[in-house]
Amino acid sequence: MKVVSLSYPISSELKQQLGQPQIAAIGQFDGLHLGHASVLSTAVRLAREEGVPAALITFYPHPKDVIRKGSYEGYLTPQPDKEALLADMGIDILYVVEFNEALSKVSPEAFFTDVLLPLELKTAVVGFDFRFGHKGQGDADMLAELGKGAMKVITIPPFLMSGEKVGSSSIRTALKTGQLSDANRWLGRHYRIRGSVIHGEKRGRLIGFPTANLELAESYVVPALGVYAVFAQIPGENRRIPGVMNVGVKPTFHEGITKPVFEVHLFDYEADLYGQMLTVDLVSYIRKEHKFESVDELVEWINRDAAEARTILSESE
Structure with a gap:
């Protein structure tokens, strides 16, 4: 073209x-x-x-x-x-x-x-x-x-x-209100974002869930805060890697953050991703983001989210 x-x-x-x-x-x-x-x-x-x-x-x-x-x-x-x-x-x-x-x-x-x-x-x-x-x-x-x-x-x-009627305004509203299934249906594909992997707080690594922190490559419509089942693509790898992504302000650890952070945990993947450009397809909206009373409770919910995401993605392949 x-x-x-x-x-x-x-x-x-x-x-x-x-x-x-x-x-x-x-x-x-x-x-x-x-x-x-x-x-x-x-x-x-x-x-x-x-x-x-x-x-x-x-x-x-x-x-x-x-x-x-x-x-x-x-x-x-x-x-x-x-x-x-x-x-x-x-x-x-x-x-x-x-x-x-x-x-x-x-x-x-x-x-x-x-x-x-x-x-x-x-x-x-x-x-x-x-x-x-x-x-x-x-x-x-x-x-x-x-x-x-x-x-x-x-x-x-x-x-x-x-x-x-299928329209861009309806898709925007669906993304922002957590109606990802509607947005994807109207798009005819999964909603997609791209971003480079940057250094974050590395807290996920300490609790057993290392994440790739994304700096978005473009000005995308930010979807509803919460947890998503996703597929990610990495340059040079001809496959989709399943994972779970949190879009949010990390209320368990911080207060007053307004700019959402995009954190992706890839299942069974351990290579160094810093500086790589990830393409992430949002497949399913799992739950809203909320504040947990302890790190242990957070880890428990992350395990639940990961298990649910694995099930969803296995059915999507």
């Missing part, structure tokens, strides 16, 4: 280089959930039928992260994660448009003329709730009107599961 970074306004030279018949999905696509997949699969199918590249036009940073509209804390799929997933979904060209204050003020008409038209799109595929241009003034109908004679516009209806 070819990745092309764009900033507004696009230079004349770059417009000449990029212009070619192609079919593109357009949108933010944070999460790349099953609803997004329905948009992307349509674009890929049409592109294959037409014998032209399948493209995706997206924006980074997220517009809400730039204009501070509403509550927006972290990404479901930060840009590097999104690129890896899109390559597996059949996208040939990924256009990443830099979203900044200047672009936020561009009218829908100017965005169409200055960004979309030079790309020579045969067809644009968008979701039912697609918006573009200053203050989201443009929608799919306006895009179709602007594209008359130049490109077709196909609008994909909402993707429903059990009668409920």
